[in-house]
Amino acid sequence: MINKTVKNAQEALQGVQDSMTLMLGGFGLCGIPENSIQELLRLGVKDLTCISNNAGVDDFGIGLLLQKRQVRKMISSYVGENAEFERQLLSGELEVELIPQGTLAERIRAGGAGIPAFFTPAGYGTEVGEGKESREFNGKRYLMEEWLKADFSFVKAWKGDTAGNLIFKGTARNFNPMMAAAGKITVAEVEELVPAGELDPNMIHTPGIYVQRIFQGEKYEKRIEQRTVRTA
């Protein structure tokens, strides 16, 4: 089996350059590629276009890249919980393109699956539909939306094997599988990297063909945004 293993984040991110379009997995802070984000900070690449459902919080996740002014444009569905983001947006330093969450997920899926465009009802009749082709099917109006692709995709999985196969845990799956398929180069960081053959072929969430580089990440903080508990 083809071996996709690289030593660490540094090796995994070789080739990342200014002005690239990146996809970063995660929903809120759940399932984000923490190690790759740290390496992006270290590299200091700038003018990035980041496609990610959210933009992190002030001092974690993509928020860290915003603080260092590495991001020129965010493509997201929801960018709350981030004061620095708001400041840059209002000052014009940062551009933002807001996309309905399902449309975002499907446009990324389309990018990976070779579908240049599709029709969705989301956003028809709203400002999201302005300038877009719309069409009626079975008496309902739909917008045509195009695929999204990235120069690099950064995803985070629970387990992975040397062949690049990935298994996600819980709702940390979210956008990661589609982004893995939509990146020209996909970097997967995993909590546990195992030899090919240890994962059940039947239980793979992302087949290794989509992953070009895989490494075992370290020091996962896995910060929780809303710790809500009940008493037993």
Next chain:
Amino acid sequence: MINKTVKNAQEALQGVQDSMTLMLGGFGLCGIPENSIQELLRLGVKDLTCISNNAGVDDFGIGLLLQKRQVRKMISSYVGENAEFERQLLSGELEVELIPQGTLAERIRAGGAGIPAFFTPAGYGTEVGEGKESREFNGKRYLMEEWLKADFSFVKAWKGDTAGNLIFKGTARNFNPMMAAAGKITVAEVEELVPAGELDPNMIHTPGIYVQRIFQGEKYEKRIEQRTVRTA
């Protein structure tokens, strides 16, 4: 959790009528809903439109429905290995619509996912593209293809739970997951039906929301079309 269990195939197929459009999972004879096909035979419903990648063999799978003249139209990607099929087609008793396999899979997926149309390169410039809208994206030509849905979908899984969650085994997965989502009523037959809670939520291939009725099938023959072996 909502309980989707029904007693048997007879109860599962209540409401199936003449002239309906049915989807049947499977690739060749691998992963076909054997019990539901038997019940369709027993019911004797006719003038059916069957959407299935293949049409079975003379004496097994959908071939059995063809023998009893229950099928008016097949929508498939490949219909070889079936002499009765050929006879009915040439005599005009049977209509067939051939669709490229990937387009078939994606049209069914679109049906389940609420996407009325999408663009694919498959079939452009061939007779498959005749009468269809085509369009250029990034210098390449694509055909617009529309979703497929069914009155009933019949799928076969390895394990299922009472909430309708399904796990497939090996390449018996094939078209089953997309068909489960594209049926107005989806009937799942499984080799082993377990109580909700016994399957790992992280390892479900088809979430229970797509399945309206589930039952444990019996007497699976699982016929092999091409038994190919090597000596140890």
Next chain:
Amino acid sequence: MGLDKNQIAKRIAKEVKNGMYVNLGIGIPTLVANYIPEGVEVVLQSENGLLGMGPFPTEDKVDADLINAGKQTITTLPGSSIFSSAESFGMIRGEHVDLTILGAMEVSEQGDIANWKIPGKMVKGMGGAMDLVASAKNIIVAMQHTARDGSSKLLKECTLPITGLKCIKKIVTDLAVLEVTEDGFKLLERAPGVTVEDIQKATEGRLIVEGDIPEVQI
């Protein structure tokens, strides 16, 4: 006078029928889960990729890898399933979710909804709201009948940027339960202590009052 947030949630819970798959928005809709009657089996969908959302975890069961769309830590239930965001919105777009309950800033008498953007204020994004309202078979809005300045939020036309057109079927406010019909807001129930005249005054859009309007029973 009028219903409080929990009472609005409790009233909406009566709309939740056995066997439904339900998506609950953030705010009052989330509270609905607390009032689903005994014996009514429903499955809650969280659009970040979970069917069968359970209660908040006890302290020892908190898992950073298990959150809902409001980013709160949650639990699974026996029979839950987890999937990607593409699958999740396929489920929503494909009309597999039976009922969506969400908040709104404005609803028009045609059933248009505005709930994602206030011009001049920081725009946080629509999240999954546009997908949900464009696709759900049945949408109930939970909202206050009027804004803080007393102006109506049930309008002839929405003044704020639209989230979706002609999609809202029912509205439960602090003052009333209303159905969106071809002819306007049809008054179904009034909150205890609230008169039809109070509701009329608080409703800018066309209000249809036919016969006696019963009090909300919760």
Next chain:
Amino acid sequence: MGLDKNQIAKRIAKEVKNGMYVNLGIGIPTLVANYIPEGVEVVLQSENGLLGMGPFPTEDKVDADLINAGKQTITTLPGSSIFSSAESFGMIRGEHVDLTILGAMEVSEQGDIANWKIPGKMVKGMGGAMDLVASAKNIIVAMQHTARDGSSKLLKECTLPITGLKCIKKIVTDLAVLEVTEDGFKLLERAPGVTVEDIQKATEGRLIVEGDIPEVQI
């Protein structure tokens, strides 16, 4: 004279490079798997939903739930993965598969291919062929140079119904190895004992011969 099926497969195997994901069609292409050189790691994709196709099983390992696109019983390998048909063709359409090897009835000098239908004969269907040829980055055709009646299968224009336009990059026949260029079929290698004149005679489409044409090395 000329290459037999196994020799064609063996020659094609030299085109398979380390690290490639490869889809093999039915017939001669399937044989290519037998000749992939030691040390060249490739992953075979079977479009019915498997990456990492292994050899046929021993009798005791035969599993009806594990077949390839030719419906033959097969095995998995360490690192294999299994997925749905939609995912499989997403992989193909999204150009994640590096190389596709398939058979053909006709190839035109523009790189068009016909391999799914003969008018007047029972049409079995295109299966995944149209998806594969519309999407693959690199397609090699394995075929006989001429039909049984001696007529060329390398044509100016395909006469049979088309499977895909301008998609074939390379052809390996019993007589020759050819590249499809803007100007026609460029002769790269000739089979042992076959002359350039033999190939010219068997090729209806434009044949480009530049310099000495070496013999196929297998």
